[in-house]
Amino acid sequence: MRLIPTRAWAATILFTAFAVLPFLAVALDDSYLVVIASRILCYAIAALALDLILGYGGMVSFGHAAYLGIGAYAVAILSRAGITDLGLHMLAAIAAAAVFALVTGAISLRTRGIYFIMITLAFAQMAYFFFVSLSAYGGDDGVTLNARSTLFGQTILEDDTALYYAVLVLLIGLYLLAVAITRSRFGRVLTGARENPVRMQAIGFSPFRYQLTAFVISGCMTAIAGVMLANQTSYVSPAFMNWHRSGELVVMVVFGGIGNLLGAVAGATIALLLEEWLAVLTKHWPLLFGLILVLVVLYSRDGLSGLFRRRR
Amino acid sequence: MNLLEVRNLRKSYGALKVTDDLDLSVEEGELHAIIGPNGAGKSTLIAQLSGQATSDGGSVRFDGTEMMGRPMHRRVRVGMSRSFQITSILPGFTALENVASAVQARSGSSFRFFSPVAEERDLNDQALAALDRVGIADRAFFNAGSLSHGEKRQLELAIALATRPRLLLLDEPLAGTSGAEADRLIQVMRGLKGDVTLVLIEHDMDAVFALADRVSVLVYGRIIATGTPDRIRDDPQVRAAYLGEEEGT
Numbered sequence: 019m020r021l022i023p024t025r026a027w028a029a030t031i032l033f034t035a036f037a038v039l040p041f042l043a044v045a046l047d048d049s050y051l052v053v054i055a056s057r058i059l060c061y062a063i064a065a066l067a068l069d070l071i072l073g074y075g076g077m078v079s080f081g082h083a084a085y086l087g088i089g090a091y092a093v094a095i096l097s098r099a100g101i102t103d104l105g106l107h108m109l110a111a112i113a114a115a116a117v118f119a120l121v122t123g124a125i126s127l128r129t130r131g132i133y134f135i136m137i138t139l140a141f142a143q144m145a146y147f148f149f150v151s152l153s154a155y156g157g158d159d160g161v162t163l164n165a166r167s168t169l170f171g172q173t174i175l176e177d178d179t180a181l182y183y184a185v186l187v188l189l190i191g192l193y194l195l196a197v198a199i200t201r202s203r204f205g206r207v208l209t210g211a212r213e214n215p216v217r218m219q220a221i222g223f224s225p226f227r228y229q230l231t232a233f234v235i236s237g238c239m240t241a242i243a244g245v246m247l248a249n250q251t252s253y254v255s256p257a258f259m260n261w262h263r264s265g266e267l268v269v270m271v272v273f274g275g276i277g278n279l280l281g282a283v284a285g286a287t288i289a290l291l292l293e294e295w296l297a298v299l300t301k302h303w304p305l306l307f308g309l310i311l312v313l314v315v316l317y318s319r320d321g322l323s324g325l326f327r328r329r330r
Numbered sequence: 331m332n333l334l335e336v337r338n339l340r341k342s343y344g345a346l347k348v349t350d351d352l353d354l355s356v357e358e359g360e361l362h363a364i365i366g367p368n369g370a371g372k373s374t375l376i377a378q379l380s381g382q383a384t385s386d387g388g389s390v391r392f393d394g395t396e397m398m399g400r401p402m403h404r405r406v407r408v409g410m411s412r413s414f415q416i417t418s419i420l421p422g423f424t425a426l427e428n429v430a431s432a433v434q435a436r437s438g439s440s441f442r443f444f445s446p447v448a449e450e451r452d453l454n455d456q457a458l459a460a461l462d463r464v465g466i467a468d469r470a471f472f473n474a475g476s477l478s479h480g481e482k483r484q485l486e487l488a489i490a491l492a493t494r495p496r497l498l499l500l501d502e503p504l505a506g507t508s509g510a511e512a513d514r515l516i517q518v519m520r521g522l523k524g525d526v527t528l529v530l531i532e533h534d535m536d537a538v539f540a541l542a543d544r545v546s547v548l549v550y551g552r553i554i555a556t557g558t559p560d561r562i563r564d565d566p567q568v569r570a571a572y573l574g575e576e577e578g579t
């Protein structure tokens with residue numbers, strides 16, 4: 019007997035819940051709900067992207083916030099130049115992220131384990147300090163965006179609910195893309211290289227090319243999250259790429275269960291909700307949050323998704 | 331013609347010369363066994379030939395082409411494949427997926443991102459055939475990590491076969507297998523003779539003398555004798571250096 023819905027069912031339920039959420043917000047007359055949920059969805063995209071390389075590729079990037087920042091600054095810089103189209107913002111963000119990921123990934127992937135973690139962190143810190151020193155865009159303080167990106171010339175995303183649905187559509191699309199990738203030929207090589215790189219070489223694969231490609235895909239997906247996050251907050255600063263934030267992304271992935279794409283979405287959701295709720299309860303909320311994380315990791319090595327899995 | 335031509339191959343770990351100016355010729359189609367005491371440098375030689383380990387010097391020519399400096403994955407692609415003395419599999423994959431990955435590596439690009447690889451009939455059929463050949467087709471859908479030690483050894487050979495090698499370097503394929511499993515693997519190797527050129531490292535002397543066309547004896551990083559099994563069995567130098575302990579048998 020299977021008590022557990024298959025992954026497709028779980029995904030359908032979760033995304034349907036997100037889709038009806040704005041109606042709930044109207045019913046409760048709580049417009050803040052849509053705002054926080056938009057934020058959650060942006061982070062869900064980033065966590066999903068990170069899980070692709072962390073969970074499936076075994077690459078623990080501790081600098082993924084850099085890509086959030088790259089996406090966000092793409093919006094800020096292009097907007098100031100008078101280019102407001104969301105599609106162009108996306109293109110610029112993806113291109114910049116691809117270049118950054120290609121260069122830093124090619125170097126980082128020469129190392130393993132703790133060194134990989136440290137070197138990705140170092141590159142993200144370099145990006146952070148680059149934008150801190152960028153005084154034209156407010157340096158440390160960042161810049162406020164006067165308007166959100168436009169869609170086909172329309173200012174439709176100024177509406178919080180419209181923005182929310184735009185992020186949701188992106189999340190669902192990227193989730194389906196990520197699932198397809200993990201099940202593809204490429205995904206098999208990526209996972210195999212995590213399991214046993216020497217074995218993969220001995221059957222004729224060079225893991226590096228596949229790992230680097232995955233690293234770039236993940237960076238680009240995270241930059242998309244950054245574009246939407248900048249629109250959601252209407253504010254861009256180097257804090258987007260702070261190393262705390264890279265750590266939070268790793269926590270979300272671990273929370274949801276490493277190597278479980280839907281878990282990453284759930285992990286981002288629950289981590290941010292906990293943060294909201296615990297912050298109301300006490301100003302010492304990080305302590306409580308840490309405790310919960312420890313318990314989840316101790317009792318379910320597969321994170322939250324493991325709690326729902328059939329015991330064998 | 332010699333399919334594999336090794337000249338002056340060298341490798342040291344610190345002061346230890348593990349491969350000491352080694353020469354070796356393997357004819358196309360033969361099963362060439364390499365025997366030698368523990369620590370003689372047999373596994374290191376396989377690692378050097380396959381490209382897993384770098385060499386300090388010398389030449390490794392495969393089918394006339396110099397292989398020195400080529401990484402392992404590129405040697406596999408031209409037909410040099412190897413198995414590991416210490417089982418090396420993808421434990422989280424099923425047995426079938428382990429072998430199908432090897433088929434995938436030589437059939438088309440793996441930069442394909444959208445269609446599910448598990449549904450590629452061609453890969454799965456070839457993988458199943460390889461599993462069947464080594465006698466573990468009934469384990470196809472088991473996680474490789476959960477197989478018994480002997481079954482893992484059989485899987486190891488199936489993976490190597492699935493790369494469709496012209497030259498197969500086998501590092502103690504029988505180590506740790508039960509009698510029945512060993513018989514099956516010996517039968518598979520016998521079946522490969524003629525189609526695939528084999529370099530077999532093995533401590534099981536009965537298997538070696540039953541299978542080999544020629545035998546080379548490796549001691550302290552050097553080949554001290556090469557010849558037919560009968561010649562090697564009777565060679566006094568070999569007996570002194572290596573077979574002495576088995577005099578009574």
Ligand SMILES: Nc1ncnc2c1ncn2[C@@H]1O[C@H](COP(=O)(O)OP(=O)(O)OP(=O)(O)O)[C@@H](O)[C@H]1O
Pocket residue numbers: 343348366367368369370371372373374375415
């Ligand atoms: N990575 C290494 N670093 C240092 N020394 C090594 C290394 N690998 C092997 N050696 C040494 O090189 C020598 C040859 O080892 P190798 O594994 O090639 O022997 P072998 O003939 O395969 O032995 P066995 O029959 O036990 O498998 C041994 O003395 C071993 O200790």
Ligand SMILES: [Mg+2]
Pocket residue numbers: 372373374415
């Ligand atoms: Mg050995």
